[in-house]
Amino acid sequence: MRKLSVASGKLSSEFELIARLTADIRHSRRTILGVGDDCAIVSRPRGSTLFTIDSMVENVHFDLRWCPPQALGARALAINLSDIAAMGGRPTACVVNLGVREGITSRTLERIYSGLRDAARESSTDIVGGNVTRSRELSITIALLGEVGRSVMRRDAARPGDEIFVTGTLGDAALGWRILAGKLKAGGNTKRDRAARKYLVERFLRPHARLYAGQRLAALRPVPAAIDISDGLMQDLSHILERSGVGAEIDASRIPVSPAYRALMGDDLVHALTGGEDYELVFCVKLGHSESELSRRLRVGVRRIGTIVRGKRLNVIGASAPIVAGWDQLRSRG
The missing domain is CATH 3.30.1330.10 (PurM-like, N-terminal domain)
Known part of the structure; x- marks a missing residue:
């Protein structure tokens, strides 16, 4: 023994x-x-x-x-x-x-x-x-x-003309980790600021897998391309684009962020675009689905953020700063 x-x-x-x-x-x-x-x-x-x-x-x-x-x-x-x-x-x-x-x-x-x-x-x-x-x-x-069951979502199913959606809000976990690790400058000490920081920390410590949403998405026809956001929206979406042989155009103004994120970061979307560990879903569906319909179907808030296009490029419209890749397991965390 x-x-x-x-x-x-x-x-x-x-x-x-x-x-x-x-x-x-x-x-x-x-x-x-x-x-x-x-x-x-x-x-x-x-x-x-x-x-x-x-x-x-x-x-x-x-x-x-x-x-x-x-x-x-x-x-x-x-x-x-x-x-x-x-x-x-x-x-x-x-x-x-x-x-x-x-x-x-x-x-x-x-x-x-x-x-x-x-x-x-x-x-x-x-x-x-x-x-x-x-x-x-x-x-x-x-x-x-x-x-x-009959259908499984894969990364190689995106087609030009598909609309790109995400569940929930993005960037919360990235900020939560930075708060815990002491890498984010302290904000104000108002009740609102403390509540925002607590919310962001919880989003990092206790992520929620979108199991029900994924199962409902897989029932759509045609079956969407999908991936979970573990390494950041830009990096994970790039995996769909690479496997599907397509490009994408993302509207930065459409990226969903929480009130807590906004309280700390204002209009700075860098963590929402590149921060990992939110474990939300990004998926690509055929034209014709509304945000409200998908939100009801999946029982979680859904936001349309862009479109699948021909080519191999991922373009971000309205981004105020260059976009870098998301979290890489073999790089040091910053």
């Missing part, structure tokens, strides 16, 4: 830790065998299977000094759920790998799993297994299965 140093002094092995973290996990009927064997057994979906994986690494994606463990656990699942949402799917089951560094207490890990279990329950996702390993930094990696 391998030793794993956990700061509580009460746990001596990874197996004891796994048993404690997974003790309260409940499964749906589609899980035949969950935690406790060499593999989980899940029933086969009737449609296609989606499979995604993502990691969160300490001092790259989060800092425990300002990221509550429960929020961290929920966030680790949410960023995977957002990939399923972007293809119009339903999440089914996941496995979790924890990389545990020296100094992490069992209480911290239990709180991470508490947030993870809550997020799994809310999204009807079964946690069916995982692993614990020693690591230099705390990390959480989740591999997630999902399923889709």
Whole structure:
């Protein structure tokens, strides 16, 4: 039995830790065998299977000094759920790998799993297994299965003439991270300013995957091209353009931003255009859908921001500053 140093002094092995973290996990009927064997057994979906994986690494994606463990656990699942949402799917089951560094207490890990279990329950996702390993930094990696029915949204389906829409508001999470990391100058200390900063921080710490919106979008005909906004609108939209072999024209004045964003940034849209981790959806649909109709269908605010055009260029109309690429995992974060 391998030793794993956990700061509580009460746990001596990874197996004891796994048993404690997974003790309260409940499964749906589609899980035949969950935690406790060499593999989980899940029933086969009737449609296609989606499979995604993502990691969160300490001092790259989060800092425990300002990221509550429960929020961290929920966030680790949410960023995977957002990939399923972007293809119009339903999440089914996941496995979790924890990389545990020296100094992490069992209480911290239990709180991470508490947030993870809550997020799994809310999204009807079964946690069916995982692993614990020693690591230099705390990390959480989740591999997630999902399923889709007749239609799946892909990045290669955009066509000239399609209109480009986004859900929700953009740039909030980028500002929230900068507030937490001390990279955004303090604003005023009025009640309004404090409320704005609190809202932006929450948008970063507790993102919400647009699962229902994605499933409703996938029911449209023709099926839209779509992607979730994890690395910034400009960069993620560029992935659709590259895969579809088209260009786009974006009207910066149409970019949706929250009152909290506006309170801190005014008319500066750089974070709304390039900031990542909002986990909203950007999608391209055939001409003829209104914002109000789509908002009702998806149960979330929707804004038309541009058009798919011929060619390979992404042009931003009305931008006051050069647009740079969004968040890149292999670049330092600024």
